[in-house]
Amino acid sequence: MGLLNRWIESLDYEFRVLDACSRHLSPLSTCSKCFDSCTEAAITFVSGKPIINHEKCTECGDCIVECPAQAIEGFLPKRMIHQNQLIATDEHPPSIRELLVLYKKGVKTLIYEQEVVNTDWKQAVSEANDRLKQLNEPPFSIQRKKGEIKEEKYTRREVFSIWKKEAQSTMKQIAPAKWRFNHRELDLSIFYPNDQFTIISLDTSKCTTCKACQMLCKKNCLQITETDFTLSAQRCSGCMLCQDICPEKAITVEEKIQPAVKISHSLYTKECTTCNSKYKTLSINNDKCVMCKKRESFGTFLK
Ligand code: SF4
Ligand code: SF4
Ligand code: SF4
Known part of the structure; x- marks a missing residue:
């Protein structure tokens, strides 16, 4: 991902329920997966449709991942990926769905730094590995970090040149305020055809x-x-x-x-x-x- 995209991603935005929500499509829908997944009680139903309370929402991304219809617009928490390896951090662990998508994008190793890998992360990878077994795919490997994991660094001249190149295409993506959806990214049927x-x-x-x-x-x-x-x-x-x-x-x-x-x-x-x-x-x-x-x-x- 480019520098300009990264900067734009860091700007504030709010999660939003899209018309693809099953409860928008029919009042008979009983789906409550977003509501059930939200530990902050930031989702309520008004006239049968989910509403996100932005005062309470911490943008953890759980509802985005749990929504089967990919009907919640927003971003998942940023993951630290280094040379196609997922680095475990103290942050919210990825969901199984997120891990299965990362896996198909080539990220097949979890790296941890502490003596023991964070329990939540370990649990998430173990559950993803159960699914991978059912999909006849090799599991994620879990490895202890070796050496320093360095962030990419650029000189000012390099930064300016990269921004210039990216600006045009990025602005096109931003145009109708729909420049990034995660719903496509989380549709497992595309990754496991x-x-x-x-x-x-x-x-x-x-x-x-x-x-x-x-x-x-x-x-x-x-x-x-x-x-x-x-x-x-x-x-x-x-x-x-x-x-x-x-x-x-x-x-x-x-x-x-x-x-x-x-x-x-x-x-x-x-x-x-x-x-x-x-x-x-x-x-x-x-x-x-x-x-x-x-x-x-x-x-x-x-x-
Ligand atoms: S009766 Fe039920 S399963 Fe059959 S076509 Fe109608 S909605 Fe579909
Ligand atoms: S999980 Fe998705 S489809 Fe289900 S109620 Fe929430 S927004 Fe609608
Ligand atoms: S996506 Fe699956 S569960 Fe949803 S309406 Fe179609 S067949 Fe039914």
């Missing part, structure tokens, strides 16, 4: 193929066509919105790492035994269309 971090299951006897889940899934994991319903969890963020909004409680999402797969369920065309109309269903054993089924269960309810 052959794996999925969730499993999406569909109860074909309950699903009415109403397409509500398909319309709300921002990752295009759910595709209903004339012939089938395909679930592909590789891009799934685990936002749980499909599960929360499904009126039939037909879809469930759970966290699990496995090689990426697509699952297709066939759609059958059948004739309703009550109203004789043609309808589509995922269940071959189904003999009534959605409307007749609903009417029937409503009638039973009224009795």
Whole structure:
């Protein structure tokens, strides 16, 4: 990262909840991961939507990392990286997600200076190593620091020349005040394209193929066509919105790492035994269309 970028990064800014938040997309969303992760109680829900109290927020970045939808704009704490090695400091340790991203960017070693590595950092790396094992990747190595770790130093002439070169491109990035988002940086599906971090299951006897889940899934994991319903969890963020909004409680999402797969369920065309109309269903054993089924269960309810 350039000098000008580093300086601009140090300027004050505030974390912000973006429209990509599941609770902005639907009032049925039950996501509370940002709220649960904030140890400063700086996040509250107003009319069901998360609001950040900037008086309380310490900009630790926990909510940014925990948000499955990458819907919180802001920066993560700066990490000390030297020659592709992560240096443990006294600061807030990185999250598992952050470590998995750093790993794919080539940072595969944790260096520590004290006699024993800070417990929180060790725990974070150990949990990241558990995930890497499930992803069939070699673990992070943990090493004791050897020699001095020096900060990069520049002469005034070098600094001026670097700033001049960077100024133009950096100003372009700043232009619409959107010059840096971390949400892309934290999308694990981009860094692990052959794996999925969730499993999406569909109860074909309950699903009415109403397409509500398909319309709300921002990752295009759910595709209903004339012939089938395909679930592909590789891009799934685990936002749980499909599960929360499904009126039939037909879809469930759970966290699990496995090689990426697509699952297709066939759609059958059948004739309703009550109203004789043609309808589509995922269940071959189904003999009534959605409307007749609903009417029937409503009638039973009224009795
Ligand atoms: S974690 Fe993200 S998606 Fe969930 S409520 Fe907070 S901002 Fe919205
Ligand atoms: S899983 Fe639920 S929301 Fe999605 S199409 Fe089926 S019934 Fe509709
Ligand atoms: S499949 Fe469901 S949990 Fe996964 S990203 Fe789409 S809406 Fe969210």
